Amino acid sequence: MSIVLPMLLALGLASAPVQAQKVYLDATLEPVNKGKAVYYLEPGGSDGTGGYLADLYFMDGTLKAKGRYADDQYRVPDGHFVFFHPNGKIESEGNYVQGRKDGPWTRKDKWGRELAEKIYDAEPLRNIIYTMAQTMPQYPGGEKAMVRYVRDRVGKPSGDVMATFVVEKDGRLSGVEVTGAENAQMAGQIASAISEAPRWTAGSQDGQPVRVQMRVPLK
Numbered sequence: 001m002s003i004v005l006p007m008l009l010a011l012g013l014a015s016a017p018v019q020a021q022k023v024y025l026d027a028t029l030e031p032v033n034k035g036k037a038v039y040y041l042e043p044g045g046s047d048g049t050g051g052y053l054a055d056l057y058f059m060d061g062t063l064k065a066k067g068r069y070a071d072d073q074y075r076v077p078d079g080h081f082v083f084f085h086p087n088g089k090i091e092s093e094g095n096y097v098q099g100r101k102d103g104p105w106t107r108k109d110k111w112g113r114e115l116a117e118k119i120y121d122a123e124p125l126r127n128i129i130y131t132m133a134q135t136m137p138q139y140p141g142g143e144k145a146m147v148r149y150v151r152d153r154v155g156k157p158s159g160d161v162m163a164t165f166v167v168e169k170d171g172r173l174s175g176v177e178v179t180g181a182e183n184a185q186m187a188g189q190i191a192s193a194i195s196e197a198p199r200w201t202a203g204s205q206d207g208q209p210v211r212v213q214m215r216v217p218l219k
Helices: 004-015 143-154 184-195
Strands: 023-025 039-046 052-058 063-069 077-084 090-097 100-108 114-120 162-167 173-179 203-205 208-217
Touching: 143 184, 143 208, 162 184, 173 184
Parallel strands: none
Antiparallel strands: 023 039, 039 052, 052 063, 063 077, 077 090, 090 100, 100 114, 162 173, 162 208, 203 208
């Protein structure tokens, strides 16, 4: 008995579910430490369809929202969401698509009376070009490696040569322009070399690949 009981206790502890950790968020729902938090998120685990459920609360434990995320880090809202007033009544309800509100969202005031709904269209935002993203694009080996690549192809450019281009969501480059070259022929050679360079790692915003404009000096 003295051996069996500890074994049973150990088995019970091993099989007990692990409680999900709270994620603390600021007013814009970005992760912060607890001291700066306005809300906290309690993960609800997989919804069985590839998404992840979660509840958001005010710091006093009042429910703020319930919804579905695309990722297990709970960074990309993707699916149905319901937001609540502090008194528990529904504030707004609608769908997110990859981090952006999309389609009709119904709204109510704190007494439950209906307000004018809002219609969101996420499509134009999907191809927006960022100049700064949470994760910036990376050339294999870094920008210095790209400069070496260009020099190996066309020689060392003279003057303050600058390459401007967009790193697309798949890492390909578009809209390559070169300024500051000694002549148009050299600018064209540099632009061709950059266009044929190894593919970049795309930038990302809220965990999703985005288009990012880059300016790279080729000194």
